[in-house]
Amino acid sequence: MKKIALTVAAALVLAACHEVPQDAAKPYAGKEDVQPYAGDLFKGDKQKFETALAERASHEDEYNRTGDAKK
Amino acid sequence: MARMKFICDAERCIECNSCATACKNEHEVPWGVNRRRVVTLNDGVPGERSISVACMHCTDAPCMAVCPVDCFYRTEDDIVLHDKDLCIGCGYCYYACPFGAPQFPQAGAFGLRGKMDKCTYCAGGPEENFSVEEFRKYGRNRIAEGKLPLCAEMCSTKALIAGDSAVIAKIYKTRVVTRGKGEQLWGWATAYGGSDKVSDNLGTSA
Numbered sequence: 001m002k003k004i005a006l007t008v009a010a011a012l013v014l015a016a017c018h019e020v021p022q023d024a025a026k027p028y029a030g031k032e033d034v035q036p037y038a039g040d041l042f043k044g045d046k047q048k049f050e051t052a053l054a055e056r057a058s059h060e061d062e063y064n065r066t067g068d069a070k071k
Numbered sequence: 072m073a074r075m076k077f078i079c080d081a082e083r084c085i086e087c088n089s090c091a092t093a094c095k096n097e098h099e100v101p102w103g104v105n106r107r108r109v110v111t112l113n114d115g116v117p118g119e120r121s122i123s124v125a126c127m128h129c130t131d132a133p134c135m136a137v138c139p140v141d142c143f144y145r146t147e148d149d150i151v152l153h154d155k156d157l158c159i160g161c162g163y164c165y166y167a168c169p170f171g172a173p174q175f176p177q178a179g180a181f182g183l184r185g186k187m188d189k190c191t192y193c194a195g196g197p198e199e200n201f202s203v204e205e206f207r208k209y210g211r212n213r214i215a216e217g218k219l220p221l222c223a224e225m226c227s228t229k230a231l232i233a234g235d236s237a238v239i240a241k242i243y244k245t246r247v248v249t250r251g252k253g254e255q256l257w258g259w260a261t262a263y264g265g266s267d268k269v270s271d272n273l274g275t276s277a
Contacts, residue, residue: 026135028144030154033197035147036215050073052217057234060223061242063249 073235074130074149075192077223078243079123082250083230086111086121090222090231094125097193097221098210104174106190107222123222123231126151126172126190134164134173148214150192155208158186192233193220 036042037049058064086109094100094107107125128151135143135151142157143164164187165173178185195212198205205212213221223233232239 026138026141028154029141030144030157031197033144033146033152033195034200036194036200036212039200039215041216049217053073053214053219053234054238056217056219056224057232057238057242060219060229060232060234060239061245062229063245064242 074237075128075234076149076236076239077123077125077127077220077231077233078239080230080232080243080246081120081122083228084109084121084123085228085230087227089225089227090123093221093225094190097213098191099206100188100210101176104176104188106172106174106188123226124170124172125222126168126192127170128190128192133167133169137163137167139163144197146194148194150194150214152191152194152196152209153187153189154197155186155188156197160184160186162187190220193218 035044035046037046038044042049042052088109091105091107091109095105098106100106107123109121109123111119111121113119128149130149132143132145132151134153135145138153139161140157140159142154143151144153145151160175162173162175162184165171165175172189174188176185176188177183191209193211193213195205195215196209198208200212200215211221213219218224220233223231226232232242
């Protein structure tokens with residue numbers, strides 16, 4: 001009985017311990033955009049597109065380029 | 072799916088403003104509108120820190136929540152963009168944004184507020200990729216060319232880095248682990264070698 005009472009009390013106390021959405025999800029009302037990889041460059045190949053971006057990002061790490069990063 | 076973000080490393084930013092200049096030039100941003108800017112804390116005081124600020128493409132973007140015409144959308148890569156044809160220039164997003172990202176061009180004889188303009192992560196907007204209309208309204212679409220935002224790629228000290236959050240977080244982590252902290256950071260030991268601590272050599276704290 002005590003266990004049940006504790007469980008109920010815990011449930012009531014912890015009821016506020018979650019993130020409540022501050023606003024209702026609103027749909028986008030504007031024009032649809034095309035995917036960035038939809039053009040002639042990537043021809044809809046998402047994998048190729050993501051690889052290209054990852055390649056560009058790797059150039060931002062000069063430790064990677066010079067091999068000076070601590071292993 | 073990538074989650075595109077910016078990180079600005081305040082220990083590296085030298086307030087050169089090349090990110091802001093690159094952005095202005097690449098997108099031909101009008102006079103009075105700054106999609107990116109460099110903010111300096113304690114300017115002129117030893118230990119000053121600068122950080123490059125623009126739209127941070129929030130995961131839970133407050134601008135999207137407050138927009139009365141719902142002109143914001145999120146791309147597959149989590150880039151927050153908006154439709155200028157729908158924007159009414161009310162300025163709610165400006166008040167909601169914690170980074171001051173939304174900008175409003177002054178238009179007309181009475182200085183009326185134009186449609187909102189902000190960093191697009193060099194991803195254009197809801198127009199045909201590489202079209203004249205897209206460039207006129209939103210600027211160049213480098214993402215569709217497989218390139219990252221020019222501000223980050225232009226950064227000479229690589230203080231500003233852009234890309235998939237997992238990738239750039241790893242770059243930043245490697246950087247912090249390698250350079251250390253406190254006096255090891257761009258300090259005496261980096262310049263002259265020897266002890267990691269300035270206080271070991273000079274008997275005084277830096």
